[in-house]
Amino acid sequence: MKTPVQITVTGAAGQISYVLLSRLVAGDLLGDDQPIALRLLEIPEALGVVRGVNMELIDYASPLLEDVIISSDPEVAFKDADLAFLVGARPRGPGMERQDLLQMNADIFSVQGKAIDAAAKRSVKVLVVGNPANTNALIALRNAPGISPRNFTAMTRLDHNRAVSQLAQKCGRTTRDIRQVAVWGNHSTTQHPDLCHALVDGKPALDWVGRDWYENDFIPTVQKRGAEVIQARGKSSAASAANAAIGHMRDWVLGTPPDDWTSMAVHSDGSYGIEPGVMCSFPVRVRDGDYAIVQGLEIDAFTQERIKATETELMIERDMVRHLLG
Ligand code: NAD
Ligand code: LMR
Secondary structure, eight states, X not given: OOOOEEEEEESTTSHHHHHHHHHHHTTTTTOTTOOEEEEEEOOGGGHHHHHHHHHHHHHTTOTTEEEEEEESOHHHHTTTOSEEEEOOSOOOOTXXXXXXXXXXXXXXXXXXXXXXXXXXXXXXXXXXXXXXXXXXXXXXXXXXXXXXXXXXXXXXXXXXXXXXXXXXXXXXXXXGGEEOOEEEBOSSTTXXXXXXXXXXXXXXXXXXXHHHHIIIIIHHHHHTHHHHHHHHHSSOOOHHHHHHHHHHHHHHHHOOOTTOOEEEEEEOOSGGGOOTTSEEEEEEEEETTEEEEOOOOOOOHHHHXXXXXXXXXXXXXXXHTGGGOO
């Protein structure tokens, strides 16, 4: 029998976690022979709801679920974590921009970064989902000096998946036929979903769809999809966000397919001229649990300008939370 993987989920009473936890106990992350132990973090007022969620997890009768610990103490929740999903944060409502969340949510990630530093395994893989995800991840990693910045990532996989699906639909193909879509920058409306290297059925995506659709339809649709879902549902995306979190973490642990890459916001090393140290989405490949930014892609003037805009936003956000960066 394998040793259980210790997984921390924050915001365990929330709508994303409700789906995420059910996918975890079903074995969708690491397969149906890998036991898991869950540590669920919530604010004290929401612990009753988490107990209800836990009853449901028990009622799955999953052979994979070895243990569940529920706590409002971050150091208890991150104890010995192998994998951590940082979901807990206030979501955007209709009409709000992501930057509105910055001051509201920033303190959470400074406290949790310190707790990760104090309690988690040094090899922990941290995925920040709570918005503004890139800058929250930066706050968390800067408050965890004992852990490599490479162990912190933020989620742009939902944007990546949205881009893949929009492209597949436009071309009348399935998502299985799409490769090498890239999302650059911030998980916000400045993000740049890039089709310049994407392939549909092995042929250049831009030959399938043309530049007009790419620039005037595809890019704004992907950039504004989160707000569109909020407008339609009255709440921010949940099932698709949980699915993206599973996909991001699974690829990080088990690797990306040999003929493709994915998009993750990672600590910039200056690749493609992007400000070192900001948490920027790049195309990445993963081998042996370690990611590498895809190198050597040709960047045209249009793409360069879009990447610059989203990088600038990341630098502005970083400067807004400088007091929390340790
Ligand atoms: P939700 O309001 O349903 O749940 C959030 C939960 O976090 C709540 O139960 C709340 O009590 C809890 N929480 C608040 N502060 C906490 C703390 N200090 N410690 C632990 N838990 C805490 O929200 P949701 O819809 O599940 O969304 C969660 C976050 O994910 C939001 O910030 C949302 O904007 C973000 N999100 C990100 C993406 C992405 O692609 N990166 C996609 C969708 C949503
Ligand atoms: C999304 O992209 O769906 C989420 O980040 C929610 C939001 O605020 O847009």
